[in-house]
């Protein structure tokens with residue numbers, strides 16, 4: 233990729249020797265994106281005779297790169313800055329931290345005790361107050377585990393974006409950082425801490441619930457869930473949060489959801505199932521899991537776990553989120569729907585969300601550096617109603633018109649809703 237980039241930069245300089253830096257960067261990006269997707273050389277993409285002036289050339293390239301360019305202001309062409317030293321580490325599949333940091337207030341917690349037992353040979357440093365300053369990059373976050381006492385950030389409404397339909401979800405932030413490497417993960421831009429951080433005082437989170445005011449959206453009941461800044465169950469063999477949560481919610485009116493891609497369900501299977509506990513799996517076709525969600529369990533493994541959870545008596549949910557457009561996406565997503573229906577009892581499925589891939593525009597640069605061969609950015613994205621990058625209105629509508637009726641027909645007991653989508 234670096235070689236391709238240099239080749240494109242030299243070629244643009246050769247055609248437009250006088251071009252300013254910003255304009256040159258825009259053309260370089262356009263040629264790069266077209267070349268990455270089509271595998272054509274810069275010379276094949278931009279014939280010298282077609283490169284008359286900047287405006288004309290930019291328009292010419294945009295019309296090749298985008299199927300329906302529409303408003304040019306919605307096309308985002310930042311500087312292409314391929315820093316491959318930041319690449320994701322897809323080799324390290326297990327969690328074996330080299331450093332454990334425990335806040336003094338958490339030293340006597342049951343979580344600290346379990347962590348010490350689980351990693352008996354790992355160096356432990358006790359800290360007071362602020363988190364330790366760590367030098368590793370985000371891609372090395374698995375080296376560090378921080379156990380801390382949360383003091384402020386207990387409950388909050390789901391961060392629905394401006395003008396999006398509110399699904400009325402409420403969040404409890406049990407931890408920060410994830411071991412998986414989903415190409416689209418917002419944490420790679422958002423998380424400035426190269427560590428996995430887990431709170432030791434879950435009881436303080438749960439204590440806030442009885443007096444909190446919650447949103448419902450269009451649901452008849454309050455929904456609470458973990459899994460915004462980490463996967464809800466990925467660390468459950470270490471944290472055992474699920475046991476505390478399940479016991480706390482016994483007899484309560486709210487529904488609590490563990491949102492996950494993991495199969496770490498043993499703790500849940502050890503306890504009697506509660507009817508207001510939901511385990512929700514994010515799902516995608518296996519070809520997308522292979523290419524876009526590295527290190528995560530396969531679709532089959534997720535559905536096997538879902539079937540066990542449903543058989544045990546819990547409710548299950550599924551999140552077609554993010555839906556990723558690709559060749560044969562209709563057929564592949566239809567297969568996912570059929571696989572769920574064939575493996576998991578339909579009557580246990582309480583809700584299913586659908587949301588197409590969207591991301592903060594700055595994330596684009598992080599994805600390019602961390603996953604140089606990613607396929608997700610080969611599709612067309614435009615600045616959307618809330619400033620995020622999304623597929624065009626027509627492409628998103630096509631996804632919803634395909635998946636929503638299919639899911640409603642297949643799972644008549646479940647609430648099927650759109651996530652973070654335009655109200656219009």
Ligand code: SF4
Nearest residue numbers: 410412413414417462
């Ligand atoms: S499972 Fe969620 S938190 Fe983990 S990498 Fe994937 S998107 Fe990010």
